Structure formats: C-alpha cells, structure tokens
Amino acid sequence: MSGAQVSWARMVAENELRGVLPRRWAHSEGVAQRVVGLARVLGEDADLLASAAVLHDVGYAPRLAETGFHPLDGARFLRDVHGADERLVRLVANHSFALLEAEERGLREVLEAEFPLLEQPLLVDALVYCDMTTTPDGDRTTVRFRLAEILGRYGTDGVVGRFIRRASPEILAAVGRTEAALVAQPR
Known part of the structure; x- marks a missing residue:
C-alpha cells in the first residue's frame, strides 16, 4: 500500500501526532502496518483502509480537539480542512464502534447525522x-x-471504560469475522 492517498494520510497523521503525542503516533503507525496482512482480502480498498488506519486517532491532536471525542474531531478535521474522501472520513468517524462511545458522551445523534456508518462491513470490521x-x-x-x-x-x-465494556462483544465479533475472512481467502 503506497498510493498517493496513503502517503498523504501518513503525512497528515504524522504532522498532527508525532511531535505532541508520540505514543499515539506509534499506535497509528502500528495500526496502519496491520493492514498489510489484509490487502489480499480487501483488494482495491486496501489503500483506503491503510489511510483510515493511520488517521483513525488524528482527532486526539490537541489542536483539533473541539468536542473531546476524537473520532468526531478527527473526521471533522479531515472533512473540513482537507476535503478528504467521504469514505475515509466516515471510517475515521466510526472506527472501532465509535457510535457506542458517542452515545456515552451524548454525541451519537451528531455523529450519525454528520458521518453515517459506512455500509461496507468487511472494511469497517477490518479497521x-x-x-x-x-x-x-x-x-x-x-x-x-x-x-x-x-x-x-x-x-x-469512566466513559471509555463503560464504552469498552459495552462494545467488547461487537469488537470481538468484528475481529473474529476479519480473521475468518483471512483464513477463507487463499494466499
């Protein structure tokens, strides 16, 4: 995965995270690296997933934090400042069952209205x-x-703890579905 979108996404994430949140940047790089093993399952969407993976936590950057909810702040930044691809923005906004955390924060309706969940289950699960x-x-x-x-x-x-406890069954299921897709896809 080395397309123009991936290079751009990496540059944006690095600019926003590396200096101020180096651990978050390391996590984002690691998440993007995990996409390499999924490329054969995702086909033409592998670059989109790699871009979303490296950008998924960009909303943690202090200068971008408007609501304090990083999926929403990151998606708004990508949409409003960079005019990013709609599918990319929706993946960032909804990564890892963010709707459930948004509900805990009283922001579910806002997130759903601005960034509807992408109707590509394999891509959502893969992230x-x-x-x-x-x-x-x-x-x-x-x-x-x-x-x-x-x-x-x-x-x-706390908010994140309650969210993770609620989301754990969904997270485990998404990971399981992705692992099953990897097994089913010949190398």
Whole structure:
C-alpha cells in the first residue's frame, strides 16, 4: 500500500501526532502496518483502509480537539480542512464502534447525522481488527489483551471504560469475522 492517498494520510497523521503525542503516533503507525496482512482480502480498498488506519486517532491532536471525542474531531478535521474522501472520513468517524462511545458522551445523534456508518462491513470490521490488535506502542497484540489494556488504562467506570465494556462483544465479533475472512481467502 503506497498510493498517493496513503502517503498523504501518513503525512497528515504524522504532522498532527508525532511531535505532541508520540505514543499515539506509534499506535497509528502500528495500526496502519496491520493492514498489510489484509490487502489480499480487501483488494482495491486496501489503500483506503491503510489511510483510515493511520488517521483513525488524528482527532486526539490537541489542536483539533473541539468536542473531546476524537473520532468526531478527527473526521471533522479531515472533512473540513482537507476535503478528504467521504469514505475515509466516515471510517475515521466510526472506527472501532465509535457510535457506542458517542452515545456515552451524548454525541451519537451528531455523529450519525454528520458521518453515517459506512455500509461496507468487511472494511469497517477490518479497521476494528487493525486497531484492536495493536498496542498503544504500535506492537501486535491479541484483541483480548488490548481490551484489558484499555480497561486498565481508563478504568471501568469512566466513559471509555463503560464504552469498552459495552462494545467488547461487537469488537470481538468484528475481529473474529476479519480473521475468518483471512483464513477463507487463499494466499
């Protein structure tokens, strides 16, 4: 995956995250690296997924934080400042079951209205897989370890903890579907 969109996405994410949030940047790079193993399953959408993967957490950049909800802030930045591809923006906005976290934050209606969920289940699941099998430092991990790490970092009673507890069955299912697609697709 080395198309123009991927190069642009990497540059944008690096500019926004590397200096101010180096660990978040390492995670984003690791998530994008996970896409390489999915290219044969995704075909022509592999570059789109790689772009979404490296940009999925761009909304954490302090200068972009308007609502404090990184999927929404990142998607608005990509749409409003960069005029990014609609599918890319919708993937960033909805990555890893963000609608459930948006609900916890009272922002579900806003997120759904501005950035409807992309109706490409394999692509949506693949981004969940890449995000939820990558540590905060960009290393590979299991989805169960990642879920436990998030709960350990944020606690179980805060917004993120409540979201992760609610979303865990969906996250596990998405990762499972992606792994099944990898097994079913010949090399």
